[in-house]
Amino acid sequence: MKKYFIYGIIFLLLGLVGFAFGYFAKSITPDNSNNDNNSNFSIEDKTMISLPKPNKDGSVSLEEALSLRRSVRQYSETPLTLEDISQLLWSAQGVTDERGFRTAPSAGATFPLEMYFVVNHSEDLDKGIYHYYPDSHSIYLVREGDFGSDVQSACMGQSSVGDASVIFIFGAVFERTMDRYGERGKRYVYNEIGHASQNLHLQAAALDLGTVVIGAYSDEEIEKILNLGQDVNVLYVMPVGKISL
Numbered sequence: 001m002k003k004y005f006i007y008g009i010i011f012l013l014l015g016l017v018g019f020a021f022g023y024f025a026k027s028i029t030p031d032n033s034n035n036d037n038n039s040n041f042s043i044e045d046k047t048m049i050s051l052p053k054p055n056k057d058g059s060v061s062l063e064e065a066l067s068l069r070r071s072v073r074q075y076s077e078t079p080l081t082l083e084d085i086s087q088l089l090w091s092a093q094g095v096t097d098e099r100g101f102r103t104a105p106s107a108g109a110t111f112p113l114e115m116y117f118v119v120n121h122s123e124d125l126d127k128g129i130y131h132y133y134p135d136s137h138s139i140y141l142v143r144e145g146d147f148g149s150d151v152q153s154a155c156m157g158q159s160s161v162g163d164a165s166v167i168f169i170f171g172a173v174f175e176r177t178m179d180r181y182g183e184r185g186k187r188y189v190y191n192e193i194g195h196a197s198q199n200l201h202l203q204a205a206a207l208d209l210g211t212v213v214i215g216a217y218s219d220e221e222i223e224k225i226l227n228l229g230q231d232v233n234v235l236y237v238m239p240v241g242k243i244s245l
């Protein structure tokens with residue numbers, strides 16, 4: 001009888017160790033699952049495009065970029081290149097180590113942010129809505145077409161949005177962070193969007209591109225244009241273009 005009791009205790013301890021290990025592993029491993037679940041489009045609807053490698057040795061210092069950063073709302077019609085787009089996406093959410101960790105910090109490495117962008121004019125990409133995949137540094141064409149003026153209307157008609165070459169849109173899946181941290185996780189997601197958007201702001205300054213963070217928009221309208229799943233909330237819009245002199 002005593003023997004079975006001891007076996008029982010051993011099994012219980014092994015179970016506890018297994019649970020603790022699973023929890024710990026989850027806490028350090030980013031969720032690299034296919035984020036296509038976050039939009040209502042199926043994978044067959046999409047075309048994947050590999051992006052050029054980001055430049056990690058630019059000629060503008062961090063201090064210069066910090067001094068140069070300004071909200072810019074008027075852009076020339078010169079289109080952004082694929083290199084520009086690649087660099088901007090990488091600055092906000094690019095993967096910078098083998099664990100999948102990124103340029104911006106993330107509470108518990110839960111990575112709640114999803115990046116989309118709308119191409120108004122680019123030499124290298126068709127007009128449409130794209131979704132960024134940090135792990136493979138690639139993008140999917142989610143939906144082809146001209147959506148610039150729709151996004152501008154959703155942003156209270158702000159001309160910076162309609163005039164931009166590319167409009168970056170940050171979404172967030174709050175559950176990824178709130179599943180771990182409860183109600184406080186909501187604050188962490190808001191903290192994280194600040195990190196990622198500032199990275200993009202500084203990268204734009206370093207590339208001599210103009211941008212501004214847009215907070216005045218209709219959540220419902222943007223989410224409808226992007227056809228986002230219920231679990232994705234839009235947190236920021238950033239139009240980017242060559243600075244109009």
Ligand SMILES: Cc1cc2nc3c(=O)[nH]c(=O)nc-3n(C[C@H](O)[C@H](O)[C@H](O)COP(=O)(O)O)c2cc1C
Binds near residue numbers: 069070071073
């Ligand atoms: C949360 C937030 C929301 C903002 N929303 C808008 C916006 O909808 N439209 C806009 O043109 N600028 C917007 N801005 C940019 C501010 O107007 C700008 O940062 C401010 O005028 C200071 O200028 P600076 O960025 O050049 O330092 C926003 C800034 C923040 C932080």
